[in-house]
Amino acid sequence: MRAVPASPPVPVVSRSFDVLVIGSGIAGLSFALKVAQLGHSVAILTKKNKADSNTNWAQGGIAVVTAETDDFAKHVEDTLVAGDGLCDRAVVKQIIRDGPARIRELVELGLKFSRDHDGEYDLGREGGHSERRILHVKDMTGKAIENALLKSIAREPRVSLFEHVFAIDVVTTGKLAGLVAGKKTARKPAAGASDAAPNRIAGVYALDVRDGRVRTFHAPVVMLSTGGAGQVYLYTTNPDIATGDGIAMAYRAGVEVRNMEFIQFHPTALYSLSGKRFLISEAVRGEGAILRNAEGEAFMTRYHPLADLAPRDIVARAIDAEMKRTGAPHVWLDITHRNAAFLRERFPQIYRFCAAEGIDIAKDKIPVVPAAHYTCGGVATTTAAETSLAGLYACGEVACTGLHGANRLASNSLLEAVVMAHRGAASVNAYLRQARKTAAPALVIPDWKDHHAGDEDERVVLAHNWDELRRTLWDYVSIMRTTKRLERARTRIANLSREIQEYYWNFSVDPRLLELRNLVQVAELIVECALQRRESRGLHAIADYPKKQRRAESSKLRRKGG
Numbered sequence: 001m002r003a004v005p006a007s008p009p010v011p012v013v014s015r016s017f018d019v020l021v022i023g024s025g026i027a028g029l030s031f032a033l034k035v036a037q038l039g040h041s042v043a044i045l046t047k048k049n050k051a052d053s054n055t056n057w058a059q060g061g062i063a064v065v066t067a068e069t070d071d072f073a074k075h076v077e078d079t080l081v082a083g084d085g086l087c088d089r090a091v092v093k094q095i096i097r098d099g100p101a102r103i104r105e106l107v108e109l110g111l112k113f114s115r116d117h118d119g120e121y122d123l124g125r126e127g128g129h130s131e132r133r134i135l136h137v138k139d140m141t142g143k144a145i146e147n148a149l150l151k152s153i154a155r156e157p158r159v160s161l162f163e164h165v166f167a168i169d170v171v172t173t174g175k176l177a178g179l180v181a182g183k184k185t186a187r188k189p190a191a192g193a194s195d196a197a198p199n200r201i202a203g204v205y206a207l208d209v210r211d212g213r214v215r216t217f218h219a220p221v222v223m224l225s226t227g228g229a230g231q232v233y234l235y236t237t238n239p240d241i242a243t244g245d246g247i248a249m250a251y252r253a254g255v256e257v258r259n260m261e262f263i264q265f266h267p268t269a270l271y272s273l274s275g276k277r278f279l280i281s282e283a284v285r286g287e288g289a290i291l292r293n294a295e296g297e298a299f300m301t302r303y304h305p306l307a308d309l310a311p312r313d314i315v316a317r318a319i320d321a322e323m324k325r326t327g328a329p330h331v332w333l334d335i336t337h338r339n340a341a342f343l344r345e346r347f348p349q350i351y352r353f354c355a356a357e358g359i360d361i362a363k364d365k366i367p368v369v370p371a372a373h374y375t376c377g378g379v380a381t382t383t384a385a386e387t388s389l390a391g392l393y394a395c396g397e398v399a400c401t402g403l404h405g406a407n408r409l410a411s412n413s414l415l416e417a418v419v420m421a422h423r424g425a426a427s428v429n430a431y432l433r434q435a436r437k438t439a440a441p442a443l444v445i446p447d448w449k450d451h452h453a454g455d456e457d458e459r460v461v462l463a464h465n466w467d468e469l470r471r472t473l474w475d476y477v478s479i480m481r482t483t484k485r486l487e488r489a490r491t492r493i494a495n496l497s498r499e500i501q502e503y504y505w506n507f508s509v510d511p512r513l514l515e516l517r518n519l520v521q522v523a524e525l526i527v528e529c530a531l532q533r534r535e536s537r538g539l540h541a542i543a544d545y546p547k548k549q550r551r552a553e554s555s556k557l558r559r560k561g562g
Contacts, residue, residue, distance in 0.1 A: 016218040017043040017160070018432055020204050021225060022167045022246060026142070026414055027396025028225030029149035030421035031385075031428075036158035038429045043217060044159065045206055047166040047511060048241055061113075061136030061283070062418075063129065063411035064099040066121055070131040072096055079412060082128040082311045083405020084538035085552040086259070091402035094383055095419045102418040103135065111148045114138055125286040126410035128311040132286075134411050139281050139347045145414070164209040166511050167245065170222050170253050170392060171445050174199035199254075201391030202443045209511055214448035220435055221391050221428050224250060224379060225421075228397040229522045231515075233372035234474035237269050237279040243515040244522035246398035250379040251521060255387045256558045258400040259377030260522070261530035262539040264408055265479050266373035267291075267315040270354070270366065271330035277371040278353055280333060282410050285309060287346060289335035291319065292365065294328035313407040313539045316370040320479045323369070332365035370479060374413065376404040376539065377529065380556070385424030393428060395420045406538020406552075462503065465496055466516055473523055477530060481542040486530050493523045529555040 018040035021028045032042045065075050075096045080087050107113070113135045114122040124134035137144035153159050203218040226246030230238025251257050268284070268291075269277035285291070285308045293299045303318040304310035310318075319331050335343065340362035344351050347361075354361050379394040381387055381401055387394055396417045403416050476489035497520050504517055532555040534545045 017041045019221045020217050020219040021223045023225035026145050027417040027421050030418050031223055031424050032159055033152055034425035036156045042159045044161045045165045045167050061134040061141040061411050062414040063133055064103050070133050074130050078130050079409045082407050082409035087405035088402025095403050098419040099415050109148045109152050124283045126282040127309045128409050139349045166207040168205045170204055171202045172199050173202050203445050205448050216445050224394040224398050225396045226398050228375035230372045232473050232519050232523050234470040235277050236372040237266050237277050243519050245518045247378055248518035248521035251559055254559050255389050256380040258380045258554045258556050260525040261533055262376035262406050264374040264539055265316040265370040267319055267370050268333055268368040269371035271369045289333050292332040292334050293322045294326040330367040330369045333368045334365045374408055376408050384427035385420050393424050395424050483544045490527050496520050
């Protein structure tokens, strides 16, 4: 079990709200703020500190049309090209056109994007973009957005924020999720539910990490904004909290999950013998950095006309190919032609981190390798953030809207988060108002009964399972795949899944066990979606099927009887 701060436990009692938001990144905070301003009571549940999120790690920025030389059509086309035929064109157009209005709202909250000497936005450029359109706050954009939203949330009386509260499963009227009496039992509908009534959200079971007790949160609406699942891989740019919790919860509730095979590997993570992968933003290449192989050759011109600014899937595969060809453990990122003053000003965080590793990026080339970065698939939603389960919504990296297709265009993720949070808030407002008109009976969710604690000495197995799972995904479901490797991964993950289920029902729950349970579920989804796709498209490159099929279709999975 991971350590938590030593401050006194804050009691978390079972309570009722209009809306529960799971996660405290840009998507969840933006949504919570808007829903509260519409008059609804909101609880934000976050399993660690409120500022722990993928958003906080985002360096690059937000892709949005603001320059006179740019337009929506260009941004749409860049997104479609990067998505390699799998984007939903209508969704792409809607999200991109909504972008400028959402940016104005962030500015009104106090966010100050970087500006040039003339006072205009200092627009960056990243791979796959035909124009400079990346709004940023130096190389700490995500952190700046997170801080602005948290300050606004703190001023909103209708929002309650619970830290160190880990959502275990959503509770539905049709089939209660969670643990009852310490063992797996048949679930009965909650009191007040009808067998004939459509399945809908009733609330959430959540672990209060500080005292180890499971609480019940009642609400007719749950918004999943839990981020991605980078920790399913051995090497990732994601923080420790990125364990696919929302994707796993939605799938267990019977909601459709799509396109999980499309895991984006960021081409340039700092190579370190410690195994940690610090992200070197794509914006560095946008400012002229050149990728060089072990022989010092600028190799990207051999792989794509845009060279170092090619879409991420192409750059990651090119680096992987060069490393395999030369036997080198990494390639080099060279920005030594830019002066130190510029680099310190434009990339202060990267400059400081590399300096701490003994690398002066104004003089030294940076050793980089690809690392798991972004989950392009996820919980299937509409452009109103709705899932197929009434009352369950998803927003941000956890969701699959159709924007990213087979490969996310750089810096479109924060754009999607703020736009979909706005759209989701409007949809939830309408849903709650309609629900109040129908006056559905109040639901009674049974309290969670404690697990029987098993042999605690066997918890060492959980640590081994964590390591085995992440190595399996890295070795067999990485940048280049084969059917044989995917089938090997499927077998190993199935064994892990059986072991985790055994431990899950026989041990007291803790965050590490819950995260591993979710990661194993996500790993299964990634492999099954990958085996569905008998072609190479976007981020899914498989040696057995090197060509694209004529018609691009999404992979889809849904748990039966969810």
